[in-house]
Amino acid sequence: MAKIKVLPADLRDKIAAGEVITRPVSVVKELVENALDAGAKKIEIEISNGGKTTCLVNDDGSGMGREDAQLALERYATSKILSLDDIERIRTYGFRGEALASIVQVSRIEIETSDGLAGTKIIAEGGLIKRILDSERPRGTRIKVSDLFYNLPPRLKFMKSANWERRLITNLISSYAVISPHIAFYLGDNGRAIFNVPGHASVIQRAKKLFPRKVADALVEVDFSLGAISIAGVVSLPGLTERHGLKYIYVNSRPVKYPRIYRALLELYQEPQYPPAFAVNITVDPESVDANIHPTKSEVKLKDERYVVDLLCQVVRRTIYKKPVQLDNVIAENKVAPVVAAKGFVQDTILSYGEGQSTEAGRTTEEFWQLHGTYILAQTKSGMIIVDQHVAHERIIYESIMKGKVQSQRLLFPITIDLTPEEYRVYEKTKLALTDMGIEFKEFSSRTIVIDSLPSDARINREEIAGIFSELSSIGDLIKEKTEIARVVACRGAIKAGQKLSSVEMQSLIDRLFATENPYTCPHGRPIVLRWTIEELAHKFGRG
Ligand SMILES: Nc1ncnc2c1ncn2[C@@H]1O[C@H](COP(=O)(O)OP(=O)(O)OP(=O)(O)O)[C@@H](O)[C@H]1O
Ligand SMILES: [Mg+2]
Numbered sequence: 001m002a003k004i005k006v007l008p009a010d011l012r013d014k015i016a017a018g019e020v021i022t023r024p025v026s027v028v029k030e031l032v033e034n035a036l037d038a039g040a041k042k043i044e045i046e047i048s049n050g051g052k053t054t055c056l057v058n059d060d061g062s063g064m065g066r067e068d069a070q071l072a073l074e075r076y077a078t079s080k081i082l083s084l085d086d087i088e089r090i091r092t093y094g095f096r097g098e099a100l101a102s103i104v105q106v107s108r109i110e111i112e113t114s115d116g117l118a119g120t121k122i123i124a125e126g127g128l129i130k131r132i133l134d135s136e137r138p139r140g141t142r143i144k145v146s147d148l149f150y151n152l153p154p155r156l157k158f159m160k161s162a163n164w165e166r167r168l169i170t171n172l173i174s175s176y177a178v179i180s181p182h183i184a185f186y187l188g189d190n191g192r193a194i195f196n197v198p199g200h201a202s203v204i205q206r207a208k209k210l211f212p213r214k215v216a217d218a219l220v221e222v223d224f225s226l227g228a229i230s231i232a233g234v235v236s237l238p239g240l241t242e243r244h245g246l247k248y249i250y251v252n253s254r255p256v257k258y259p260r261i262y263r264a265l266l267e268l269y270q271e272p273q274y275p276p277a278f279a280v281n282i283t284v285d286p287e288s289v290d291a292n293i294h295p296t297k298s299e300v301k302l303k304d305e306r307y308v309v310d311l312l313c314q315v316v317r318r319t320i321y322k323k324p325v326q327l328d329n330v331i332a333e334n335k336v337a338p339v340v341a342a343k344g345f346v347q348d349t350i351l352s353y354g355e356g357q358s359t360e361a362g363r364t365t366e367e368f369w370q371l372h373g374t375y376i377l378a379q380t381k382s383g384m385i386i387v388d389q390h391v392a393h394e395r396i397i398y399e400s401i402m403k404g405k406v407q408s409q410r411l412l413f414p415i416t417i418d419l420t421p422e423e424y425r426v427y428e429k430t431k432l433a434l435t436d437m438g439i440e441f442k443e444f445s446s447r448t449i450v451i452d453s454l455p456s457d458a459r460i461n462r463e464e465i466a467g468i469f470s471e472l473s474s475i476g477d478l479i480k481e482k483t484e485i486a487r488v489v490a491c492r493g494a495i496k497a498g499q500k501l502s503s504v505e506m507q508s509l510i511d512r513l514f515a516t517e518n519p520y521t522c523p524h525g526r527p528i529v530l531r532w533t534i535e536e537l538a539h540k541f542g543r544g
Contacts, residue, residue, distance in 0.1 A: 003079060004068045004071045004072055004097075005077070005082065006076050006077050006097070007077075007078060011083070011084060012076050015076075015095075015098075015292060019295060020096075020102040020295055021102045021103055021148075022155075023051075023148075023158065023159055023168070024051025024055055024148060024159070024169060025165065025168040027145050027148060028051060028055050028169050029172055029296075030102075030103065031045075031055065031057035031099075031145070032045065033094055034093075034094060034143075035059035035061055035141065036061075036176065036180065036183070037080065037092045037093050037094055038059060038061025038062045038141065039061045039062055040059035040060050040061035040183065041182075041183055041184065041199070042183065042184040042185075042186075043058070043059050043185055043186075044057070044059075044186040044188075045057050045169075045173060045188070046058075046186075046189075047166065047187075049190070050162030050163060050164065050166040050189070051148070051165050051166070051169055052148065052159055052162060052165060053147070054144060054145065054146045055144075055145045055148070056142070056144040056145070057142070057143055058141075059140050059142075060138070060139065061141060062140075063114045063115040063139045063140050063141050064113045064115055064120070064141065065117070065118065065120075066118060066132070068115075069111060069120045069122055070122065073122070073129065075097065075102075076098065076101075078094065078096065078097030080092045081095045087292055088286075089285075090286055090292075091286055095291075095292075100143075101127075103145055104124050104125070105127045106126075106148060106150075106151065106152050106155070107125070107147055107149070107150065108125040108145075108146045108147050109124050109144070109145050109146075110123050110143070110144045110146075111124075111141065111142070113135075113137075113141040114135065114137045114138065114140065114141075116138075116139035118134075119134060119136055119137045120133070120134070120135055121133040166194075169187070170187065170194055170195075171245050173185060173195075174195070174210050174245070175248045175255040175279075176255065177195075177197060177210060178206050178207050179233075179248070179281055180253070181200040181202055181203050181205060181206035183199060184197060184198050185197050195209075197209050202221070203221070203233050203234055203279060203281075204219055204221050207219055207279055211245075211246050211277070212242065214240070215277050218236040218240050218277065219234045219235070220234065220320070221233075222280060222315060222319050226311065226503075228284060228285045228288075229282070229283065230282075231280060231282055231311065231316075232280070232281050232283070233248075233250075233278065233281050234277075234280075235277070235280065235316055235319060236276045236277035236278065237320055238270075238272065238320060238321075240274050240275075240277060244277055246277035247275060247277065248278065248279040249261050249265075249278075249280060249282075250279070250282065251283075251284070251289055251291075252283055252286060252289060254291065254297065255298070256299060257299055260309060261282075261312065264309050264313050265278060265280075265313075268316055268317055268320070282302075282312060284302065284304075288303040288304055289301070289302055289303065290303065306409075306457070307504075307505065310504070310508055311504050314504065314507070367379065368503050368507060368510065370506060371386070373497065373498045373499060373500055374388070374389060374390070374497040375388055376501070376510065378510060383537065384537075385530065385531050385532075386529070386530045387509075387528060388522075388528055388529075389495050389497070389499070389509060390496060390497050391494070391527075391528045392510075392513045392529075393493075394490045394491050394523060395513060395516050395518065395519065395522050395523065396457070396509070396513060396516055397457060397458055397489070397490040398486055398490035398522075399516045399518075400455075400457065401438075401455075401486040401489060402482075402483070404436070406437055406455045406456075407455070408438035408439075408440060408455060409455070410452060411451070411453060411454060414452040415462050415465060416444065416448060416450045416451075417448070417449060417451070417466060418447060419447045419449065419469060420447070421447065423466075423469040423470065423473060424447045426473045426479065427441075427449065429479055430479060433485050434468075434489070437455065437486065438453065438454060438455030438456070438458070439454055439455065440453035455493060457493070458490075458494070459493060459494070459495060459496075460492060460493045468488055468489060471491075472488055475488070483523075487523045487524065491523075491524070495509070513528065513529075
């Protein structure tokens with residue numbers, strides 16, 4: 001592992017700081033993540049009294065030299081990042097250089113480490129190094145943390161029973177063990193093994209070893225990739241009749257709490273009596289995930305969240321229901337079950353795969369072609385269709401606005417704009433209606449407003465906001481009509497002509513279009529879909 005350095009002050013300020021160590025499970029988490037970052041192939045965790053008396057983690061990773069072992073206990077001392085650019089593409093679990101320093105402040109700690117050349121033993125407590133000794137040990141690191149919070153009595157009170165703390169630790173370690181199947185894990189409490197698994201070849205093999213038979217038998221593998229995104233792991237088939245703890249979401253192998261993804265997965269299984277089991281790892285380019293939003297790194301923010309969640313749902317849905325979309329049935333009937341229409345982005349896609357479609361053998365369409373960055377070409381059972389991507393999206397947004405089903409999404413970077421006197425007048429007249437449509441404002445000073453939430457399905461930037469106000473100011477008295485305002489917002493928020501779409505985005509758009517009540521004409525009356533039957537094509541080609 002690279003040499004440890006203390007981060008410069010300007011970089012420290014960019015790191016989400018805060019309470020890192022709150023209970024034994026946080027100690028174990030930090031030590032295990034360090035072992036994983038050090039490239040360990042075998043990690044042994046031994047706790048006593050649920051971790052309240054000791055937490056010990058032993059690994060066979062890169063280890064540390066003597067100088068590094070001492071530095072490791074200082075705040076902001078890390079070998080994992082050097083610059084702000086590195087924060088934006090984190091590939092390791094750690095990066096703040098804060099964990100060991102926080103642990104040593106509130107416990108007694110014993111570190112034995114060797115980089116394969118020389119071994120070092122450090123004894124420290126309450127933030128101070130007491131002794132540094134030579135040590136005989138193979139390459140790797142063993143850290144024993146005792147008497148957590150011995151010097152912080154108020155914190156001691158917040159710890160729960162040994163059983164409770166042990167359960168948290170067991171759940172945590174199994175989340176790492178599932179996603180790193182090739183690494184051997186041992187977890188023991190008071191000398192008794194809780195689990196002891198050798199290296200496995202796959203996530204499914206590992207999950208089957210760690211979870212009860214009934215859960216394990218229901219598991220199927222997910223393995224999908226598209227461009228820079230991949231989705232892999234295991235999910236249970238519907239109909240699980242067992243409670244279990246296998247509910248893990250990972251982003252770039254980091255276990256995370258991601259309520260939006262969790263909810264989307266539950267909806268996929270149609271809110272079952274027993275929650276589904278899943279361990280899904282979403283791998284994206286490290287630059288498109290912000291791991292630096294929560295001090296314990298247990299929450300991350302995907303920059304392309306809506307797209308990734310949508311993709312995940314499609315992939316899981318296909319895996320568990322094995323039902324691809326059948327465009328012909330939907331188009332032929334020109335309608336779908338009402339429940340399908342005008343839900344949020346994610347729900348639309350999920351529902352449109354399973355409902356409102358007969359199972360009669362029809363040609364399924366999963367391939368889409370984008371023409372001139374503007375139209376989507378798709379094959380159907382009886383011929384072909386061409387869809388105008390802009391007006392299709394406009395229709396989807398318009399219907400969701402009119403049904404009051406818009407989901408609003410907070411902006412990471414709110415948009416501040418200065419309005420002209422005329423635009424401000426329009427703003428005052430329409431702000432309630434616009435808020436209802438998912439555009440939320442704060443007033444700043446005289447004519448400056450800050451937009452901090454936008455409809456999650458719309459693609460609205462600063463120019464579009466300005467465009468919305470100038471268009472609204474040109475429609476005169478019609479401004480009083482909700483339908484008119486909705487038309488303007490839908491048009492401005494819809495995907496533009498010329499915008500490149502991935503095949504998943506095209507499929508999602510088509511699914512959602514045919515889940516609207518009127519998929520054939522846009523809110524301004526323009527056609528959305530053109531169709532040709534095989535007979536028409538044959539006729540044009542003189543095939544009789
Ligand atoms: N088990 C280990 N094996 C090898 N090196 C380690 C181990 N544990 C810690 N280190 C070294 O000590 C440094 C400090 O560890 P610490 O956990 O405090 O910070 P970090 O992992 O860099 O960031 P974070 O605070 O986000 O965990 C690490 O950057 C790493 O170089
Ligand atoms: Mg760390």
